[in-house]
Amino acid sequence: MYRIGEFSKICRVPVSALRYYSDLGLLPPVSIDPTSGYRYYEVAQLPRLNRILALKDLGLSLDEIGSILNNELSAAELRGMLRLKQAEMSRAVAEQQAQLARVESRLRMIESEDNMPEYEIVLKDVDAMHVASLREVLDNLQEVGSMIADGYGALMPAGIMPTGPCFTIYHDPEFNPEAADVEIAFPVGDTVAEAPDTPAGRHFAIRDIPGAKAAVLVHQGPYDTISQAYVAIGEWLEANELRVAGPPQEAYLTAPDDPSGPITELRFPVA
Amino acid sequence: MYRIGEFSKICRVPVSALRYYSDLGLLPPVSIDPTSGYRYYEVAQLPRLNRILALKDLGLSLDEIGSILNNELSAAELRGMLRLKQAEMSRAVAEQQAQLARVESRLRMIESEDNMPEYEIVLKDVDAMHVASLREVLDNLQEVGSMIADGYGALMPAGIMPTGPCFTIYHDPEFNPEAADVEIAFPVGDTVAEAPDTPAGRHFAIRDIPGAKAAVLVHQGPYDTISQAYVAIGEWLEANELRVAGPPQEAYLTAPDDPSGPITELRFPVA
DNA sequence: ATGCAGTCTCGAGTAGCTGGAGAGTCAAGA
């Protein structure tokens, strides 16, 4: 019979943890003095304690360990749980490694530039959207502005309120300013199934854009400096070993008359 | 000006998190209606929010991010912090991978045996000890018992109380029952600098055993079945790709007359 | 006027402990 401190030395587990396990009923002391409340342990409890530690080390929660120790779980169930943990952990490892890679690339960046980067690029889950869109091959990207106005000019009178800021999708595999395959999308309610032609005679397509993970960057300032943002996001993707998995999007988050100037969000879907 | 829900859609950050950042002062809304308490945001806050998310993704705490955003930290300090995080994270990644390997080896084990393993093996930090020890080359391991008794026979009368259970250290690079280089160690107080010779005329060495990480296993049952435990720990070390980094120890945790039978702890230092 | 979706604050919960406060206990020395 050892008091908790001695037992703690023997098993090399902190006293506080032993008390915690005792309270949870995971490792009840062999006896508790009813007057003093002192917990008394025996060396014979070491195998059980080691089982607890071993199972904990496998990533199981104390709750789950309790079930296992009380034989509430069959071997098959334990196997299933472990397989689940395994999948979960390999995902976690991959995620951790990616995060470490991001830290390293960031370090390299600030050590070469010796200051904070101009843009912050973040991975986000962009969820699925139902959109009304106009797709055209343009020989002049200036036209995008008038196409947007044209689109709103059709949707608003028809009572179709966009549910979010409109954005363009650049379908070209490589940038070609003389024949740019551009889609302008207006997010609309899920129930919208058709839209009238625009004042300029364009025809809407209604489609779903699936959700995806995307590298997202916010560009604040005049649109004609946005190429810097493309450079930054390209470098970032390369540094983080991510591959582009779809056409990039540019969302126009501000109204044309916003006092803080135009704000554009770049989204590159990644695998 | 957007209400929190709309802004949440734009930035793809949950409302609860935005409120949390607002309470922490990390991303205060541009205005708060004094009567309703409604928070109002603007698109121009997206860059700051993305900075928060990017820094968070680098493993910084919200506290640290707050300092950075308020310019309380120089670029050099940020670099230092990131380097620290980097070291910490690569350690964490390695640890996670090792844990994943343990899960996988455990899965393989229970899938081949189709039941729970007999022993639970755990990595523990064994801390440094000051010991009085007897080292000898024995041609018969049975003698260990009498050596232990001999040791106690010298220490107790001299008023040197062992501070923990005694243990043997097997110094042989490979097991040799005809000439086993065995050290029997009695943990004693740090102040002990010498001990008298034993009744049988053996001479104590007083030394420090450095702390180390060790694979630990508890064997409950008669000593002559302990070879199973050695097999188990050997398999475990192999499955977890750990290398032995010192002579193994066997600690005798029970008194000879303990009703629960002998309990032995095996410790293999690992790198 | 009435819904109803959105928002507010506040408090609790998460996992696995760790640390502290304040009180009681045990064994040895004076």
Place this chain on the structure above:
DNA sequence: TCTTGACTCTCCAGCTACTCGAGACTGCAT
């Protein structure tokens, strides 16, 4: 027998970065 000091007890708070729920209020559309 008393004291001292090490140990132990219970209970509560804190850690991180939120999330969830209760109960009350607001804003907008019918």
